[in-house]
Amino acid sequence: ITIAEGSALGKRFGVGTERIYEVLGYHILTARYGVTLMDILQEPFENVDFGGFTLQVSKPALEADFLINMPALKTHNQGILSLGMKNLKGCLSIKSRKYCHRPDHSLDHYLSLFVEKLKPALTVLDGIYGLEKGPFYMGKAVRMNALVASKDPLAVDAVGAALAGLDPSDVPHIKGYADRHSRSLDLDQWHFRGTPLEALRRPLKWDNRWREDNTGPRAWERMGIQGISIPKYDKTLCTGCSGLYSPVLVMVMSAHQGVPFNEIEILTGKAMTPSGKARSTVLLGNCMIKANRKDTSIREAVFVKGCPPTMDSIQEAMERCGIHPNMDFYKKHRSSLMERYEGKEGFDEGFFYIK
Template sequence: MANASVSMVKVTDVYESLQECLKLSEGLAGLNTNDRILIKPNIVSWDFDLPFPPYGVVTTSVVLNALVRILAEHGFRNLTIGEGALPGLSPDGDAVYEALGYKKLQERYGVKLVDFNQEEFVAIDYGDGFKLDIAKQALEADKIINVPVLKTHNQARVSLGIKNLKGCLNKKSKQYCHGVGDEELSRTFPRIIDKLPVALTIIDGLYTLEKGPGPTGKAFRKDLLIASRDPFACDLVGAAILGYPAKDVAHLINYAKSHGRSLELADYEVKGESVADHQEYVTYDWEWSEKDTGPAGFEKRGITGLAIRKYDSSLCTGCSVQYNPMLILLSSAFKGQPFPNIEVVSGKQQLAAKDFDNTVLFGKCACHLNKNNPNIKKAIPIWGCPPVLGKFVEVLAKEKINCDYNEYVRFRHYLFSRYKESEGFNLADWSVK
């Protein structure tokens, strides 16, 4: 429903606060108890091998639990939780659902659990030659309740409700959304929602995340819930809370243009908490050297002989998740001496430059794009979709660039150790009691 109100509630008790948020937004008004309802959380990835801080990355289980309980109390019985996390980087969806406590929701309320990556996808024609393969379960739902996280995104600035629906695509279509030109990220994924019956968006703002969307960003406790039957208005408010006017977010601009919507927050009714009271800028991007030779931290350490070209929106999510670990591994190889004149390129549009003795091609797309690049003196292809970190270490070792995988393991432990329960970070928020 266009221009439906947006509600925002400060969380005290999650169940009570979500009830209030839904009441203010009339969030259940568009649902029928006979509807087949799909609940779409945000599960980017999960890891059972190394410490994985889910704060601000993954939808909290306490919010999912409260939502399912409320729906059950209102007579809704045909409920499904479905997600398509990053294939190849996440364990089997069933194992992740077990870890998040969703099996208890299955036992208590009969909720079906679906891993889109294990199910059927249907080719959908959006017109103008734009086609995507969407999870059949999402298309067949009568209504979708979208439950994203309140976080930033290093390619899209913010990752909220509209962006969260990218999890309904198969791997090939997710990659297609990270294209160039008319297929650029901010132009592609905002169209996904047009073929999906999204009836309600609930932004889980118990935590928020800077430099998202993965665990390498830094999370903060926020304790907000934002809900609306208008998905665009909900994202508009979420972006404002993160400190981003809609006019500064490309995919919101593109959505507004194609749907005739206003980008002015003042044109939408917000009930409950005031946006101004909770608005705080959360940085979305990583600092890079002015000469595009690597992260600012590399420059401060005095790392030379190495030019890592900054990622762009054509870098698919799989490679994006592996990108920061790649930086940690390269950093571990620095022993005070310059690197042997190396350039690192990635994504679908970065072309290797002249004057480098070695060119690391990070990921399948960069390998294909630069296959016949005459500028390359010696190519070091790191194949994979996305590349495997162990293989990255192995390939570079043959070039006498010795990365220390243990340094990455230590980094992962560091990421996890940043969060203390005494400061409001509680892993129990990803469990169901």
Template sequence: MEKPMVSLQRYESSPDSLRELVRLCNGFSELKPHHQVFIKPNLVAMDSQYPMALYGIFTTTRLVQDMVLLLNEFGVGNITIGEGSVRAKHFALPTEGIYEALGYPSLAKRYGVRLLDLLKGPFEKVGFGEYSLQIAKAALETDFFINMPVLKTHNQTMLSLGLKNLKGCLSTKSRKFCHRSDQVLEDHISSFVEKLRPALTVLDGIYGLEKGPFYLGAAHRMNALAASKDPLAADILGAALAGMDAAAVPHLRKYAERHGRSLRPEDVEVRGTPVKDLVKRLKWDNTWNEENTGPRAWERMGLRGVSIPKYDKTVCSGCSGIYGPILTMLMTGYKGEPYQEIEILTGKVMKPSGKARKTFLLGNCMIKLNRRDPGIREAVLVKGCPPTLEDVQKGMIQCGVEASLDVYRMFRDSLVDRYKGKEGFDESLFYLR
């Protein structure tokens, strides 16, 4: 059997590095100038209230621009860029706002590129055996789908590469459906690719993110680019670039099992720069203590009196974006005295332990499941889907935590400051002038 092929390149200049990458994998061999091309970058979500560095979280805008340039050189005149960035009332920009902030309208102006917010639809109901999902028609009906994920780790799925990036083509309702129980997320992520069928995957590893997928992660300048016409092969090499074994990533394993595919990098033909010259081992997860009541780091801090079981796979993106602020408020609000037996429950399936004095229920799913549970002495209901940060703060204060949004802002500033003046961290790769 012929090996699937992936090209690897060190990112050195725009657009030449991408041009060589695409040439090496024959990425445009099926492309015709009259094709309607759809590009799906990863612009997962942008905070509208607090500063946020985009390294390793978003596809670099420069690389998307490079792709548009190459398509333009090829004679393609009909290009759409589509993304459905996660919306959360009061603290996340809509996709159009993100396009605007990053300078995407200049691509629209210069090259006639159409910019779409996929969350606005229209959607098509697509069958996946026993259920169906709503997928944006623009992504389904294109002649040539170019998937442009980022090289990042993910606390629920280990890695977020090409197969995972396709989740951004779903409606919000369908995305939530994918998190309905702790068992199904991997099945879903392994199957979007069977309906969307990217013709080319270009993995942007200019920055790689460990402990991702969002702003709490730590980015590294890696300058790694990978491309393939075979979506699984691109993800296998993406895992290798992150120093991970693709066979350890559940959604890749599920896809490979269904299609009788190997996950060994040796079974992929690599053209261009060897993996060993680009690899950077990325840690993917935060470890929790054995009792599952909080991050291990809290043991070192001596932080006691609170239990927050580790996020499970039922926490969808809206509420998972609040996990960071909750942990931060608990850490920055800690004054050396144990908290008064608080329990914080998240997602859709967690149940109270029966030991807490106050139980903080994050979001409508937890409230619906647990508000009348006899194991709860006093429930603190933080409503919303997802709740706002202000409501989270109020809930924390009700639990006796000195939660301050000013302190939270300082923490967020410090996350951005990590990259300021650091060699290789260049905001102009994200913000087009």
């Protein structure tokens, strides 16, 4: 038995798989049952043809005798839900994961494809907790007490969507897979055992609402934040930069002193274009710099290099634009995200550790 995980670790970003195994006590499984612990990113990849393009897919995962896919039930700000099909993206190399976030916005199509090549023999969805407004830790964990298992990956994702209060046909990558294989998403086609779905269903919010003019989250409207624009993330943004969105928003909020900022725009991903109206245009991440560095409508360009950029470089860029974030506020906000579960019934941290 091999447990495989592929956590992305960048420069001052993310946590490596080995560290995760160590902290959660997975080595006990090795000592007790001889389980092999694998970091997918340290193992070979195979170039797999997806019909018109090639992705690097984990060789051990492709060659497994019996592949069990074990996703957690999460909502996802770009893909709506992250269940079995989406979880398999973790079997790609980092380069191929990034490839899926393209300017033609075909992320949903890619998410529907991995299952066809990896062909999990069993999918077990862990919905003990569901993550609202995921996929990052800024979302809210909701105790759901649900586990879903099936040899049919589509059945698990369709039931997972229903548990989260969504119609599976409203989730583009699930619908895309079903359509391509001429499969119905009608839940009545499957035979259920165990607790009735209705008893476990907990509608989860997945989207973040933005101002009408797409210049920032709705919360900024209530706070009266003006003179700054950060358009809503799109599907070209990959995990590295996507995880920076919330910190950037919180930093701006911490810097707000009740007066408008100096007409600043912050652009991300690969497809955004400058408004031509800002005094300073912050191009966040190497992709955005590459896309717009020669745009003549930009009055002052501020480059935040990196893939993804570091928090220090973002803070530096903000300071250059006259935004002075209160980093103590930001750190307290981060801590509060973890502390909000402390002492709450059903949120025992010890549940995650192997003993």
